[in-house]
Amino acid sequence: MNSSELSDNPVNVATAVPEISVGIITFKRPRMLATLLEELTRQESDGLFQISIVVVDNDREESARETVNAIARRSPIPISYDVEREQNLSLARNRCIQNATGEYLAYIDDDEIPPARWLVTLYQMLVKAGVDGVLGPVYPKFEIEAPGWLTRSRAAERPALPTGRILNWQETRTGNVLMKKTVCAEPGNRFDPRFASHGEDRDFFRRAMAQGARFVWCAEAALPEIQPAERLRRRFYFRRALLRGSVSWKQAPSLSLLIKTIGALVIYAVALPFLLLGGQGWFMRYAVKFCDHAGRLLCAVGVNVDNLLKLLS
Numbered sequence: 001m002n003s004s005e006l007s008d009n010p011v012n013v014a015t016a017v018p019e020i021s022v023g024i025i026t027f028k029r030p031r032m033l034a035t036l037l038e039e040l041t042r043q044e045s046d047g048l049f050q051i052s053i054v055v056v057d058n059d060r061e062e063s064a065r066e067t068v069n070a071i072a073r074r075s076p077i078p079i080s081y082d083v084e085r086e087q088n089l090s091l092a093r094n095r096c097i098q099n100a101t102g103e104y105l106a107y108i109d110d111d112e113i114p115p116a117r118w119l120v121t122l123y124q125m126l127v128k129a130g131v132d133g134v135l136g137p138v139y140p141k142f143e144i145e146a147p148g149w150l151t152r153s154r155a156a157e158r159p160a161l162p163t164g165r166i167l168n169w170q171e172t173r174t175g176n177v178l179m180k181k182t183v184c185a186e187p188g189n190r191f192d193p194r195f196a197s198h199g200e201d202r203d204f205f206r207r208a209m210a211q212g213a214r215f216v217w218c219a220e221a222a223l224p225e226i227q228p229a230e231r232l233r234r235r236f237y238f239r240r241a242l243l244r245g246s247v248s249w250k251q252a253p254s255l256s257l258l259i260k261t262i263g264a265l266v267i268y269a270v271a272l273p274f275l276l277l278g279g280q281g282w283f284m285r286y287a288v289k290f291c292d293h294a295g296r297l298l299c300a301v302g303v304n305v306d307n308l309l310k311l312l313s
Contacts, residue, residue: 019050019102020119020178025092026110027058030067032226033110037068040108041075044116048123053079054099058092060085090191090200093174097184105181107174112138112223122178125218129164132213133179135172136221137161143228152281155237155288156227161217169206172215176223183213197306199247206251234284239309241288245295246305258300264293 022040026033033055040053053075057064062083072079082099084092097105106122108114118136126134140146140156150156161171184190189208191200205215230236249257268290276283295305 017047017050018104019052020104020106020123021052021054021096021100021102021181022106022108022119023093023096023100024053024055024108024110025058025089025096026055026064027087028063029110030064033064034067034071035113035226036108036110037071037075037079039114039116041071041077042116043077043114043119046120048120049104050102051077051119052101053077054096055079055081056092056095056099057081057083058087058089059083060087088193088196089198090193090195093191093200093204094193097181097190100181103181104178105184106178107176108223109138109175109225111226111228112175113141113226114223118221118223119178121221122218125163125216125221126178126180129216131166131216132183132208133177133215134218134221135167135215136176136218136223138173138175138223138225140227141224142232143226144232146227146232149234149280149284150232152279153284153288155284156231161219163217163219165217167205167215167217169202169209171217172202172205174201174204175225176221177215179213179215183208195247195250198243199251202247203251234287237284237288238291241291242295242298242305242309245292245297246299248292249296249299253300257296261293261296261300265290265297268293 024033024036037053037055040051043051045051055064055068060083065081068079068081072081080099082095084095093107096107104123106119122134122136137160138158146156159171161167184204189211191204195203209215268286272283272287272290275286298305298308
């Protein structure tokens with residue numbers, strides 16, 4: 001083929017380059033959402049892919065609409081806005097899937113801030129590893145100085161994993177992930193609405209992995225997660241642990257897990273007064289673990305932990 005033939009039959013570069021749709025679920029966080037969207041409009045791609053942004057507002061009052069529209073008007077990246085009126089994380093995530101136009105789908109939380117090469121780092125790792133998805137770490141970024149008990153207990157931190165590690169479903173979440181959209185292409189591969197406020201991500205990955213999907217870790221794709229003042233209270237971590245424990249029981253109930261849970265509760269109940277003598281950091285670290293097991297036991301005996309916490313609010 002000569003040069004004239006090439007010019008007469010140009011390759012459509014736009015169709016040759018894949019698209020990544022970045023999904024965001026938001027609920028009454030306009031300031032954080034605006035920061036996130038501004039950073040996403042500055043994402044680099046190195047010509048490897050195109051980017052689109054899909055925002056789903058889980059507030060029936062559409063509190064995020066004005067923020068999204070204002071940024072979308074000047075954004076070089078297309079941004080769509082939709083509303084999931086039922087307050088349910090799984091339904092909102094499923095609406096993201098429906099609205100996403102890319103071959104790849106990324107999820108990022110509305111309280112996180114992506115560096116300019118976030119998507120490039122995830123995409124290159126996905127291609128290199130030949131897997132269905134890549135997850136990266138999230139680390140806390142405090143808006144004000146964190147109290148000593150929080151930094152010493154490391155309650156806001158998450159486990160660090162080595163790059164390239166094949167993940168099990170207990171190590172997954174949707175706060176920093178890029179995956180092939182084919183993972184959730186079938187209606188049965190969507191997020192389960194029974195997990196309305198917590199744990200919908202691990203349940204999704206558990207089912208995806210059972211069908212053969214593989215996900216790896218990329219330590220280089222780290223994101224800061226904004227920690228506002230309300231997350232500097234002990235109550236926040238106790239509530240989160242109770243919910244986390246209840247969801248872990250819903251996902252994989254078993255007699256052996258129940259026995260382990262009861263044993264751990266007894267040990268922690270005896271140890272906590274002595275740990276308090278060692279300082280608030282040690283006490284909080286294991287008090288949170290106690291709440292994890294307590295939430296699991298409450299769920300095992302039929303208590304709806306989500307409703308219980310709402311009553312206690």
